[in-house]
Amino acid sequence: MNVLVKDSKVSSENHVDISYTVLAGSALIGWYAPSHPYYKEYHLLGGRNPVVVPASAPGKYNRVTLEGLESEETYHIDLYGVMHNEDRVHLGEQSFRTRSAKIGYFISNSTRNSFKLFWGDIDGHYENVIVQIEDRAPEEYPNFRSKVVDSFIPGQTVKFRLRYASSDKWNEYEFKTARGQPTAPGYLGKFEHTINSVLLHWGPGTVDGGPVLYKVRRDELVLEETEDTAFRDLTPEQGRTYVYSVCTVDDQYNESERTTLTLSFDDLTPPTEIxxxxxxxxxxxxxxxxxxxxxxxxxxxxxxxxxxxxxxxxxxxxxxxxxxxxxxxxxxxxxxxxxxxxxxxxxxxxxxxxxxxxxxxxx
Structure with a gap:
C-alpha cells in the first residue's frame, strides 16, 4: 500500500505520545489511539520500512515492532493517522537510539576438555542471546547466563559466537582449552666440557598434546628454545660457575619443572693489565x-x-x-x-x- 498520502493540518487534540523500548536490532513502539475514531489506519514512518497499522478503538494501546534496525543507530519516527478521504494527520514523533550489539563474556572452570562460558553486558540489556559453539546448532538463552561447554580435546582452540536475538550481528570469539603440565626432561648431562664451551644433552620430556619444545637456561638467562635434546653453549666465561637448566614447554607456553646441572669453567687466561x-x-x-x-x-x-x-x-x-x-x-x-x-x-x-x-x- 502506498503510504505517501497528502498531509492535513495537525491539531493539538490529535497529538499522541509515542513510547518505545529499544533492543540491539529492533524497537517496540507503542501509543494510545486518539479519542476521535475517524482514522481508518495508522502509518509509522522512519524505521527500515513503512509500517501500516489498522485503526483501533479510541483509547486502545497499539504496539508495533520495528525490525531489521542497525545497532547503535539513531532513528526518528513519525506517526500519522490516515482518514477515509486519504488525508493524513501527523499525530506525533519520537527519536530513539538502538542498543549496542556487543556482548561481553568471560571464562571460568577451564579444564582440559571443557569450560564455563558467561555472557552479558553492563547496561541493563536484558534481551535474549543466541549462542553458537563451533558448528553446533545455535541455542537461545536469557542474558546474563552461563553455559558449560565440553567435549573438546586438550589445547583445542574453540570458536564460539554470540548475538542478541533482535540483531544479526555476531560477536566472534575463541578460547583455547588447557593442557596438563609438561613433564621435565629425565636428566641433564654434558659432553665436550672445555674452558669456554659445553655440549649439553638431556632426556625427553612430555607434553599433553601438541609439539614439544625445550627451553635452555644458564642461570636465569634463556640461551635457546629448541625441539632438539642437545645444545652447545659457546659463550660461558672462564672462571665462572653456572647453573644450567632445561625445562619442557608446550604450545601454550606452560613450563615443566627444571632439570639442572651445575658446571664450573677453568680459568687459564690472566686478567688484563691495570x-x-x-x-x-x-x-x-x-x-x-x-x-x-x-x-x-x-x-x-x-x-x-x-x-x-x-x-x-x-x-x-x-x-x-x-x-x-x-x-x-x-x-x-x-x-x-x-x-x-x-x-x-x-x-x-x-x-x-x-x-x-x-x-x-x-x-
Whole structure:
C-alpha cells in the first residue's frame, strides 16, 4: 500500500505520545489511539520500512515492532493517522537510539576438555542471546547466563559466537582449552666440557598434546628454545660457575619443572693489565683503573722497588716509611681467582722529569 498520502493540518487534540523500548536490532513502539475514531489506519514512518497499522478503538494501546534496525543507530519516527478521504494527520514523533550489539563474556572452570562460558553486558540489556559453539546448532538463552561447554580435546582452540536475538550481528570469539603440565626432561648431562664451551644433552620430556619444545637456561638467562635434546653453549666465561637448566614447554607456553646441572669453567687466561697507574702528589697513595677478568674476581699485588708490599681488592694502595728526596718504582699486577697473573704495570714516584727536591714527602 502506498503510504505517501497528502498531509492535513495537525491539531493539538490529535497529538499522541509515542513510547518505545529499544533492543540491539529492533524497537517496540507503542501509543494510545486518539479519542476521535475517524482514522481508518495508522502509518509509522522512519524505521527500515513503512509500517501500516489498522485503526483501533479510541483509547486502545497499539504496539508495533520495528525490525531489521542497525545497532547503535539513531532513528526518528513519525506517526500519522490516515482518514477515509486519504488525508493524513501527523499525530506525533519520537527519536530513539538502538542498543549496542556487543556482548561481553568471560571464562571460568577451564579444564582440559571443557569450560564455563558467561555472557552479558553492563547496561541493563536484558534481551535474549543466541549462542553458537563451533558448528553446533545455535541455542537461545536469557542474558546474563552461563553455559558449560565440553567435549573438546586438550589445547583445542574453540570458536564460539554470540548475538542478541533482535540483531544479526555476531560477536566472534575463541578460547583455547588447557593442557596438563609438561613433564621435565629425565636428566641433564654434558659432553665436550672445555674452558669456554659445553655440549649439553638431556632426556625427553612430555607434553599433553601438541609439539614439544625445550627451553635452555644458564642461570636465569634463556640461551635457546629448541625441539632438539642437545645444545652447545659457546659463550660461558672462564672462571665462572653456572647453573644450567632445561625445562619442557608446550604450545601454550606452560613450563615443566627444571632439570639442572651445575658446571664450573677453568680459568687459564690472566686478567688484563691495570691501566692509568698514578700517584697522588702528597698522600703517597697509588691509584689505578680496575683490570678485567671473566671470573669477576680480581685482586691486586703492589710492589715497591721490587718488594711485595701488600695485596688488595681495591684500586688504591697507600705507602708509608718512604724517604724524602728518593725516587721509587711502584708496580701493580692483577691476579684472578684461579691464580692467573697479569703483567706488572709500573710508575715512578715522583714522576720522571720532576726534580726530587720539588717533592715534599711525608713519611
Amino acid at each position: 691501566s692509568n697507574l698514578r700517584t697522588t702528589d702528597l698522600s703517597l697513595q697509588v691509584l689505578w683503573d680496575p683490570a678485567y677478568d671473566s671470573s669477576g674476581r680480581v685482586k691486586y699485588h703492589v710492589y715497591l722497588e721490587g718488594d711485595h708490599k701488600g695485596t688488595t681488592e681495591e684500586t688504591a694502595f697507600s705507602f708509608t716509611e718512604l724517604e724524602s728526596g728518593k725516587r721509587y718504582q711502584i708496580c701493580v699486577e692483577a691476579e684472578d681467582a684461579s691464580g692467573n697473573k697479569s703483567n706488572q704495570v709500573c710508575a715512578s714516584y715522583p714522576p720522571l722529569g720532576i726534580p726530587l727536591k720539588a717533592q715534599a714527602v711525608t713519611v
